[in-house]
Amino acid sequence: MTEQSRPDTARAVAVHPPMAMLAELTHRCALSCPYCSNPLEMTRRDTELSAADWAEIFAQAAEIGVLQLHLSGGEPASRRDLEEIVASAHAADLYTNLITSGIGLTEKRLDALEAAGLDHVQLSLQGVDAEMADRIGGYRGGFERKMAVAGWIGARGIPLTLNAVMHKLNLDRLPETIELALAMGARRLEVATVQFHGWAARNRAALMPTRAQAREASRIVREARARLRGRLVIDYVTADHHADYPKPCMGGWGSTGLNVLPDGRVMPCHAAHTIPGLDFERAPGRHLGEIWREGAAFNAFRGFDWMQEPCRSCDRKGIDFGGCRCQAMAIAGDPAATDPVCVKSPLHARLAAEAEADAAAEGAELTYRTNPA
Amino acid sequence: MSDAPAAEATLPDAARPRLLRGVRVKHDAVRGMDVLLAPERALKLDPIGAAILAEVDGTRSFAEIVARLAARYNAPAEQISGDARTFLVSLIERRMAEAA
Ligand code: SF4
Numbered sequence A: 001m002t003e004q005s006r007p008d009t010a011r012a013v014a015v016h017p018p019m020a021m022l023a024e025l026t027h028r029c030a031l032s033c034p035y036c037s038n039p040l041e042m043t044r045r046d047t048e049l050s051a052a053d054w055a056e057i058f059a060q061a062a063e064i065g066v067l068q069l070h071l072s073g074g075e076p077a078s079r080r081d082l083e084e085i086v087a088s089a090h091a092a093d094l095y096t097n098l099i100t101s102g103i104g105l106t107e108k109r110l111d112a113l114e115a116a117g118l119d120h121v122q123l124s125l126q127g128v129d130a131e132m133a134d135r136i137g138g139y140r141g142g143f144e145r146k147m148a149v150a151g152w153i154g155a156r157g158i159p160l161t162l163n164a165v166m167h168k169l170n171l172d173r174l175p176e177t178i179e180l181a182l183a184m185g186a187r188r189l190e191v192a193t194v195q196f197h198g199w200a201a202r203n204r205a206a207l208m209p210t211r212a213q214a215r216e217a218s219r220i221v222r223e224a225r226a227r228l229r230g231r232l233v234i235d236y237v238t239a240d241h242h243a244d245y246p247k248p249c250m251g252g253w254g255s256t257g258l259n260v261l262p263d264g265r266v267m268p269c270h271a272a273h274t275i276p277g278l279d280f281e282r283a284p285g286r287h288l289g290e291i292w293r294e295g296a297a298f299n300a301f302r303g304f305d306w307m308q309e310p311c312r313s314c315d316r317k318g319i320d321f322g323g324c325r326c327q328a329m330a331i332a333g334d335p336a337a338t339d340p341v342c343v344k345s346p347l348h349a350r351l352a353a354e355a356e357a358d359a360a361a362e363g364a365e366l367t368y369r370t371n372p373a
Numbered sequence B: 001m002s003d004a005p006a007a008e009a010t011l012p013d014a015a016r017p018r019l020l021r022g023v024r025v026k027h028d029a030v031r032g033m034d035v036l037l038a039p040e041r042a043l044k045l046d047p048i049g050a051a052i053l054a055e056v057d058g059t060r061s062f063a064e065i066v067a068r069l070a071a072r073y074n075a076p077a078e079q080i081s082g083d084a085r086t087f088l089v090s091l092i093e094r095r096m097a098e099a100a
């Protein structure tokens, strides 16, 4: 094969097999968290893939090297055929993780999910008590229900990670959050400071933590990690806008993971739809492997050729890949720009000042996410 | 970094290590290697790690595991013991294994 006959691969960017896939089974959810990572424009219920379509996608995913499957939403339990979907993921020999708020799960459904081969549950936490959690989730009774579900998961011995999304309103309660994870018998705790994309970007003034809060959280995490080694693993996503360098984007765009929307569109990351001009092809009609290797959206920011200065000549480009493409789009208006979180970005000072102002704001109203038609 | 006393995981010779539920070895045919799959993690296993885990079944003691590996690979037990202990303790600290 000559280079001329394969023009789009002439750009010698190595394509490695993907490790992980996030399947957004539905955008429907009982909660309406103001930092939801679902798109502002949600996928309609009547365009959701069938369980049979998902089974085909999972088989394709396994074939191209995906090891870990994250079943997400919206709330995946709002699909009545979740058990069937988990069974097909297990049949494809994928490591199957359910990302859930707990709402919609019952003891009977957990038994069925366990029997279907579910490997692990990641339970989201909106707050450490009903007052905070139900206010953030916008759903009364949600906290009480979640605690019951956590008990059922624990009773069955299903491996559990607690995913606590932290922000200005609850970051001061991190010590209680850690205690709650221990009380639930979670093996892992993710302390995930809100990243300001999508819905969260509309709630900056309400949710942006202060620099002091972020610093104290880092200290608490360090101390707890040492104290709880061998009991609780703590993963920590720091506050982006108070940092000097951006977070690595997905371990490199199109290098380790992919994201499938409820209607089968395949994206390089959960926010990639915010970048105008990217075209997302649909699985399983088009094979996932073709989309991964040849899809224009996957090749748009693969490797380093697309970079501009200062990233192009920066020695950190193999560490953070120039940061987040979606954030570059949102703030710099150019998806190939340096992530404005980076101190080397000309927009960094403005971003930092805005973060300070949002962090100092008091009493801002929450804008909740909406539900798909 | 921190002054807090670190809880050190240990693995005595008589302890019986096992992988926790939700943690398993899989042969990755696409990459041609063994991987250890765990909640939110996939670790590449080198041949030594894979050989150690092949002996870990929850009933064998650490000493038995070392003796079996030493016999199988015709290597000094002290060296195997050091490698195997470091590896298994790292899994215990990451909540992927435990020892009773
Ligand atoms: S572009 Fe941004 S939102 Fe998308 S994966 Fe990268 S870091 Fe995350």
Ligand code: SF4
Pocket (backbone or CB within 6 Å): A245, A246, A310, A311, A312, A314, A315, A316, A317, A318, A320, A321, A322, A323, A338, A339, A342, A343, A344, A345
């Ligand atoms: S200039 Fe680009 S590559 Fe360098 S640290 Fe900043 S974002 Fe990363």
